[in-house]
Amino acid sequence: MAEETPAADVLGLTAEIVAAHVSNNPVSLADLPNLIQEVYRTLASVGQPEAKPQPERPQPAVPVKKSITPEYLICLEDGKKLKMLKRHLQTSYNLTPDQYRERWSLPPDYPMVAPNYAKHRSSLAKKIGLGTKPRGRPARGVRRETPAAAAKTV
Incomplete structure (x- = not known):
């Protein structure tokens, strides 16, 4: 099937096709060379693997x-201005942050949250005490020994 057609055969087929086309359709003399080249190129490329x-x-x-x-942050996909990019990428494009960074050749530390927004959220978290060890009551069921009780057992 993948036989190479000799140039003479392609030339003959080109002449037949162009002659048939010209006999049934009006073609100006200026367009005739382009028509011949196009038909020849098409016939010559039949059976050739397409260049992907x-x-x-x-x-x-x-x-x-x-x-x-x-x-x-401005989304590189659509140009939207957002404070948080992660959810927008997931809902609109079904992309994870890592896929987004890979697609656009971004560094691994490229932010997904606007810098000022991250600072604001951080200050709110610190204000309510997140990220600190609890100083209040011990966990349920665990009794802490008082220093006086610890001294008696020694």
Whole structure:
């Protein structure tokens, strides 16, 4: 099946096809050379493996350097300004942060939250005491010994 057609056969077929086309359709003299070339190229490429075009690298909606501002991040997929990127990527594009970073060749430490928003959330968490060890009551069922009771047992 994958026989190579000699150039003479392709040329003969080209002449037949062009003659049949010209006899049934009006073609100007200026368009005739282009028609012959196109038919010849098409016939010559029959049976040849198609050259697969390399997938184009997607172009970001904004330059990567401009995608991080203090107040918001700009999504490289669609150009939207967001404070938190992770949920937007998951719901709109079904991408994880790692897939997003890989797709756009971003460093592993590329933020998914706007810098000022992260600082604000951090200060709120510190204000209510998150991230500190509890200083209040011991856990249920565990009794702490008082220093006086510990001294009696020794």
